[in-house]
Amino acid sequence: MTTANTTTTDTTTTTAHAAKAHAATAHATRTTTTGARTAEAAAVIAGARERIDALDDRIIGLIQERTAVSTVIQRTRIESGGRRVNLSREMDVLAHYRDALGKPGTALAMTLLELCRGRV
Numbered sequence: 001m002t003t004a005n006t007t008t009t010d011t012t013t014t015t016a017h018a019a020k021a022h023a024a025t026a027h028a029t030r031t032t033t034t035g036a037r038t039a040e041a042a043a044v045i046a047g048a049r050e051r052i053d054a055l056d057d058r059i060i061g062l063i064q065e066r067t068a069v070s071t072v073i074q075r076t077r078i079e080s081g082g083r084r085v086n087l088s089r090e091m092d093v094l095a096h097y098r099d100a101l102g103k104p105g106t107a108l109a110m111t112l113l114e115l116c117r118g119r120v
Helices: 002-034 039-079 087-101 103-116
Strands: none
16 A cells, blocks of 8 residues: 555656656746746747737738739739839838838838839
8 A cells, every 4th residue: 555655656746846847948948039037027028929920910911912902003004004113102102101110111111112013
């Protein structure tokens, strides 16, 4: 009877040690991947990164939608005898992004225009 109890206790102790080791490894991994020095900070950073990932997915979807709309505009303009690109409109877009986001906004707008241009 004592042997069975000892075995059960040993198994429970081993399981508890394994759980603690796993938790320590998970904590170390989370703090290492986030650069945080505490578990609390790592949790905040991990949650914020999940939100950023979700925002990035939405932004990518919006860029894809913008590209599709731009394709319709380009196709319609070309079919009516116009040019594929309307430079004055692109300048308006650049100014809009610059006014809202500063100089980096101009670079972002240039990238968006490049992504949307020439799909027809």
